[in-house]
Amino acid sequence: MEENNEGGNLAQVQHVVLILSGKGGVGKSTLTTELALALRHSGKKVGILDVDLCGPSIPRMLSVGKPEVHQCDLGWVPVYTDAQKSLALMSIGFLLEDPDEAVVWRGPKKTALIGQFVSDVAWGELDVLLVDTPPGTSDEHLAVLENLKKQHKVDGAILITTPQAVSTGDVRREITFCKKTGLRILGIVENMSGFVCPHCSECSNIFSKGGGEELAKLTGSVYLGSVPLDPLLTTSIEEGKDFIQTFPDSATFSAINSIAQTLLTSIQNP
Amino acid sequence: MADIPSDAPQHCPGTASEQAGKTSACQGCPNQNLCSSGATKAPDPAIEEIAEKMLTVKHKILVLSGKGGVGKSTFSAHLAHALASDATKEVALLDVDICGPSIPRIMGLEGEQVHQSGSGWSPVYVEDNLAVMSIGFLLSSPDDAVIWRGPKKNGMIKQFLRDVDWGELDYLIVDTPPGTSDEHLSIVQYLSSARIDGAVIITTPQEVSLQDVRKEIRFCQKVQLPIIGVVENMSGFVCPKCKNTSQIFPPTTGGAERMCEEMNLTLLGRVPLDPRIGKSCDEGKSFLTEVPDSPAAAAYHSIVQSIQAYCLSHVPREESAG
Numbered sequence: 001m002e003e004n005n006e007g008g009n010l011a012q013v014q015h016v017v018l019i020l021s022g023k024g025g026v027g028k029s030t031l032t033t034e035l036a037l038a039l040r041h042s043g044k045k046v047g048i049l050d051v052d053l054c055g056p057s058i059p060r061m062l063s064v065g066k067p068e069v070h071q072c073d074l075g076w077v078p079v080y081t082d083a084q085k086s087l088a089l090m091s092i093g094f095l096l097e098d099p100d101e102a103v104v105w106r107g108p109k110k111t112a113l114i115g116q117f118v119s120d121v122a123w124g125e126l127d128v129l130l131v132d133t134p135p136g137t138s139d140e141h142l143a144v145l146e147n148l149k150k151q152h153k154v155d156g157a158i159l160i161t162t163p164q165a166v167s168t169g170d171v172r173r174e175i176t177f178c179k180k181t182g183l184r185i186l187g188i189v190e191n192m193s194g195f196v197c198p199h200c201s202e203c204s205n206i207f208s209k210g211g212g213e214e215l216a217k218l219t220g221s222v223y224l225g226s227v228p229l230d231p232l233l234t235t236s237i238e239e240g241k242d243f244i245q246t247f248p249d250s251a252t253f254s255a256i257n258s259i260a261q262t263l264l265t266s267i268q269n270p
Numbered sequence: 271m272a273d274i275p276s277d278a279p280q281h282c283p284g285t286a287s288e289q290a291g292k293t294s295a296c297q298g299c300p301n302q303n304l305c306s307s308g309a310t311k312a313p314d315p316a317i318e319e320i321a322e323k324m325l326t327v328k329h330k331i332l333v334l335s336g337k338g339g340v341g342k343s344t345f346s347a348h349l350a351h352a353l354a355s356d357a358t359k360e361v362a363l364l365d366v367d368i369c370g371p372s373i374p375r376i377m378g379l380e381g382e383q384v385h386q387s388g389s390g391w392s393p394v395y396v397e398d399n400l401a402v403m404s405i406g407f408l409l410s411s412p413d414d415a416v417i418w419r420g421p422k423k424n425g426m427i428k429q430f431l432r433d434v435d436w437g438e439l440d441y442l443i444v445d446t447p448p449g450t451s452d453e454h455l456s457i458v459q460y461l462s463s464a465r466i467d468g469a470v471i472i473t474t475p476q477e478v479s480l481q482d483v484r485k486e487i488r489f490c491q492k493v494q495l496p497i498i499g500v501v502e503n504m505s506g507f508v509c510p511k512c513k514n515t516s517q518i519f520p521p522t523t524g525g526a527e528r529m530c531e532e533m534n535l536t537l538l539g540r541v542p543l544d545p546r547i548g549k550s551c552d553e554g555k556s557f558l559t560e561v562p563d564s565p566a567a568a569a570y571h572s573i574v575q576s577i578q579a580y581c582l583s584h585v586p587r588e589e590s591a592g
Contacts, residue, residue, distance in 0.1 A: 106300065172413050199512050199516075
């Protein structure tokens with residue numbers, strides 16, 4: 001085995017992007033999954049690191065079930081979603097015996113595990129590593145950033161919001177977190193941006209309208225685009241199906257793909 | 271802290287022991303850091319101080335979810351409004367989401383500041399009988415981020431419980447952040463000598479939420495926190511134009527109803543998605559007053575009644591075990 005581990009397990013990872021929000025339930029995990037699938041669809045090798053220790057959602061979204069996680073000389077072997085190893089995943093979800101078991105840990109223990117996750121997963125060669133985070137600006141976020149910075153440059157973060165003020169209010173604080181920690185903001189994505197009724201095509205702004213774009217203007221950030229509320233996407237995510245394979249012609253995929261391509265351009269040409 | 275906490279592993283040396291936090295049995299115990307710091311050798315005096323403070327609070331309700339963005343703060347705020355609509359009741363809402371304090375905005379109190387007096391911090395009043403406390407009131411700008419690790423967050427929660435001059439209350443509602451971490455452990459720990467009536471668990475219908483919510487339920491069981499019941503939020507959307515219902519967050523595994531059956535819990539009710547709820551929250555108004563005739567408002571009222579009935583029927587004996 002040739003495994004060249006000079007520089008650590010992130011040495012052959014070209015780009016690292018954090019997916020953040022101040023707010024819970026805006027679609028960080030969903031969009032991390034969809035952006036990963038879109039990047040893979042365009043030929044990239046992608047990894048996802050899920051550091052939401054209390055609510056690890058990604059394993060279900062990628063339908064990987066409860067695989068055993070193996071160790072090799074370099075550390076933990078990530079779980080691959082396909083035989084071609086085009087999409088790799090590491091989540092604490094894999095380490096729990098019982099999927100309903102609560103991870104009731106205080107900050108210091110979470111910090112220690114995240115340190116391990118960042119340095120001890122044998123990612124191998126990746127074009128992009130996406131890091132899905134829980135909501136907030138606390139132990140997990142500080143831990144992942146500190147540990148990533150030790151090993152590798154972090155290209156930056158994408159911030160997810162929904163349109164309403166209750167959401168953008170929290171995301172403003174996350175933007176402050178990014179500025180204070182020197183994390184480049186690659187852009188803001190507005191998720192759940194309107195719902196088109198499948199029966200009559202009337203558009204309803206269930207979670208209000210325009211907040212994402214306003215936030216981008218207010219904070220001088222790039223607006224990457226918006227993704228609509230789509231029951232086909234939420235069902236796909238629930239069932240761990242590849243939305244892009246199933247609905248390649250949907251407006252939702254088009255929106256996600258556009259964001260993925262903008263992101264790629266931005267990290268390849270900093 | 272109890273000498274052998276309920277979540278301690280087998281062979282726990284006891285929190286007051288010289289070996290507390292240091293033996294091999296302590297590895298993985300949620301209390302390990304606290305024990306090895308020596309803090310558990312003497313009981314945290316704050317716990318008794320808080321119990322003393324809470325003697326004037328008749329009912330304490332925690333609003334929890336494992337999942338973010340399911341409507342905890344929205345629900346907490348409207349529960350508070352509904353309970354306070356009875357002018358004879360004194361109600362307070364405590365927001366312990368330190369990183370993402372939404373309550374000030376939802377209650378129309380953005381920009382308000384907290385005052386200190388001889389008897390402690392004064393909460394901010396929305397109505398004469400409805401008081402609110404949140405870290406949001408201690409921040410000077412909407413851009414201020416609270417980038418604190420666990421121990422500092424815990425200290426703030428202790429202060430909220432011990433140093434706020436709540437006065438006599440019929441109901442104290444505590445809104446929490448998502449997860450099962452410092453804030454949740456702290457709230458339960460600091461209220462351990464005061465009686466919590468129970469927790470209301472909020473979820474949305476889809477499995478992605480339920481899988482986190484089951485963990486929260488397990489947490490409640492671990493710390494012996496009674497569960498009043500579960501609210502399924504964002505339960506269907508009725509198109510205002512054609513009136514057809516869409517399941518935007520589909521209950522692919524049976525929704526909260528099946529989860530409640532499986533876990534022997536009460537389903538308190540289902541609240542449909544209504545764009546006017548989000549709008550009210552953004553504007554700091556009570557949806558129950560703004561759109562009183564909506565199906566969502568009716569659902570809220572029914573749920574609140576069930577919660578009140580629970581609190582009134584589960585009054586403890588005078589000598590509560592605590």
